[in-house]
Amino acid sequence: MIDQETISVFVVDDHEVVRRGIASFLEFADGITFVGEASDGREALDRLGVMDAQGLLPDVVLMDLQMPRLDGAETVALIAERHPTVRTVILTSFSEVERVQAALANGASGYVLKDAASSEVEAAIRATQRDEVFIDAAVAGSLTKRLRGPGHGVGALSPRERDVLVLVGRGLSNHAIAERLSISERTARTHVSKILTKLDLSTRTQAALVAVREGLVEANPE
Known part of the structure; x- marks a missing residue:
């Protein structure tokens, strides 16, 4: 039996x-x-289904992006839908901003490149247990560059929207934000939508990066 303090990890990659x-x-x-x-991805979903039935779901799925039959981005979305308690961290060779945004928008809790140090992979895994989003430093730099310029300031946000942005930056879901702020999940979703509109953003990941860039939350704290 795994100790409750231990983080259990399931690995998905098409290379043995x-x-x-x-x-x-x-x-x-x-x-x-x-x-x-x-x-x-398809085999991963099958095995996770069996593990779920046995009450043995892992805490984290560490997953590649490009795989046969079902790729990583789609698998992330399906895991989030079928097993919401499981966190996913992408471990891949691809650093293109579009791939990063797609994976994180689908529900991934982290994105690490395969040439990263093992300590970064470990940090990404541990960050999921603190409900944080961990993004490889090189990848985060590319994403942040997209957010520079007019239209991305937080000054236009209401105090409540600013509070919600902080929680988005910490990787919390709408449900978790609603519980933290004692509001309905629908209201939390509305706040997030307004934040994206006011900041001229399209994804929660972009909003999280704005929160980090503006110093509202700490990026990958130790």
Whole structure:
């Protein structure tokens, strides 16, 4: 039986050597344990379904983006829909802003490049347990550049919208924001929609990056 303090991780990648390497790394990470693997998104969903029925869902799914049958971005969305308690972290070679935005908009809690240090992968996994969004430094830099310029200031936000932006920046869902602020989930969703409109943004990920850039939340705190 896994200790409640231990973070259980399921790995999804179409290259066996990558899965083996990640599994070996995780076995030596303090407080993290490897609990299973899959070679693509469809297999991952099947195995997670079985684990759910057994009450053994992992805390985190560490997943590649480009895979056969069902890719990472689509799989993230389906995991979020079917197993909302499971967090996903993308571990990939692709750093294009569009791919990053698609994955995070679908519900990923982190995005790390495969050439990142093992400490970054570990930090991304641990960040999910604090309901934080962890973005690879290089990727975050590219995303932030898109948000520079007029139309992205937070001065136009109401005090309540600013509070909501802070919570979005910490990676909280609409449901979690509603509970934190003692409002309905519908009201939380409305606030998020207004924030995106006022800041001329299209995704929660962009809003989270604005919150970090403006110093409202700390980026990847230790």
